[in-house]
Structures are given as structure tokens and as C-alpha cells.
Amino acid sequence: MISFKVVETTHKIGPKKGQKAYNAVPKAPMKFSADWLVNRIVRETSLSEGDVRNVIITLRNIAIEVISLGGSLDLGDLFSFRVAIPSKLIDDVKEVSAESLKRPRILVRWKSAVTDALKKIEVDVDNPARRKAKGKEEKKTKEKEEGGPAIG
Numbered sequence: 647m648i649s650f651k652v653v654e655t656t657h658k659i660g661p662k663k664g665q666k667a668y669n670a671v672p673k674a675p676m677k678f679s680a681d682w683l684v685n686r687i688v689r690e691t692s693l694s695e696g697d698v699r700n701v702i703i704t705l706r707n708i709a710i711e712v713i714s715l716g717g718s719l720d721l722g723d724l725f726s727f728r729v730a731i732p733s734k735l736i737d738d739v740k741e742v743s744a745e746s747l748k749r750p751r752i753l754v755r756w757k758s759a760v761t762d763a764l765k766k767i768e769v770d771v772d773n774p775a776r777r778k779a780k781g782k783e784e785k786k787t788k789e790k791e792e793g794g795p796a797i798g
Contacts, residue, residue, distance in 0.1 A: 647768040649673045652685065652775070668769045725753045 651672035657665050680702070687698045709727075712719045718728030732748045756764075 647770055648676075650769065650771040652771065652773045670773075673772070680749050716750075723757050725754050725756045725760065727752050729753075 649672070651673050652668055655667055655672050657667055658661050660758075683696055684702070686700045687693060688695050693701075699738060709719060712731055716729045716731070720726040720728060729750055730753050731750045734744075734746045734748060736742050736746050
């Protein structure tokens with residue numbers, strides 16, 4: 647379960663620039679390091695730590711090579727990625743050149759096992775303002791059911 651908290655922010659652009667707004671942000675983002683990944687793979691397989699580190703370094707080198715060639719790479723059940731270089735729309739055909747290309751990007755397409763895991767993530771937003779409002783609504787509902795406020 648990922649827990650979120652409500653924070654106040656200010657609109658930076660657009661018609662609401664300078665106005666207050668609220669959004670939910672994770673209370674404590676979970677970050678997993680490369681060392682954590684190596685240790686987890688070592689624990690669950692018969693590979694040594696050195697073997698796992700070598701595989702990760704080799705995978706990085708292969709990814710850099712594929713990207714520099716402008717290609718795509720399929721990593722089985724995990725994901726695939728490809729290089730995309732979009733182009734600006736130009737009115738005159740003679741003006742289309744390398745300068746009309748935007749910066750290269752990497753598009754990642756997650757496979758079904760990963761997208762299914764994304765659908766199963768449970769979230770909770772800790773919003774004190776909603777808690778107070780919900781408490782008031784419950785109190786009003788209780789008073790209506792009992793025929794008015796309780797006298798004690």
C-alpha cells in the first residue's frame with residue numbers, strides 16, 4: 647500500500663497562475679538501490695554477486711549501443727524500449743531538415759505482467775480535511791436518525 651499526504655502548492659502556469667492548489671504526494675517514496683537488486687537476485691538464484699553485477703553492466707552497455715543506433719530492444723516479460731525522434735511540423739517542404747527534429751526520447755512499453763501489477767497497487771490518501779468533513783456528515787446523519795441532537 648502506498649500512503650499519500652495532502653500538500654499545498656501554487657499553480658506555476660496557466661490561467662490559475664499564483665492561486666493555491668492541493669495535491670497528494672507519497673509520504674515516503676520507496677526507492678530501491680542497485681545494491682538491493684543485486685542482493686535480491688543473488689538470494690533468489692544460484693548466481694554470485696559478481697555474476698549479477700556483470701550482467702547488469704553488460705545490459706547497460708547493450709542498451710547504450712541499441713540507443714546509439716536508434717533501435718529498439720525487447721527484454722522479454724519485463725518491457726521493451728525504442729528510440730523515438732519526433733519532428734516539428736514545417737509548412738514548407740524545403741525547410742524540413744535535421745534542425746526540424748526534436749530531441750530523441752526513449753519510449754518504454756511495459757509487458758502485461760507489469761501492467762497487471764500496476765492495476766493491483768493499493769493506495770490511501772491521508773487527508774485531515776476530509777476526515778473532519780466526514781465526521782461532521784456522520785454526526786448529522788446520526789442526529790437525523792435519532793430525531794435531533796442528543797441531550798446529555
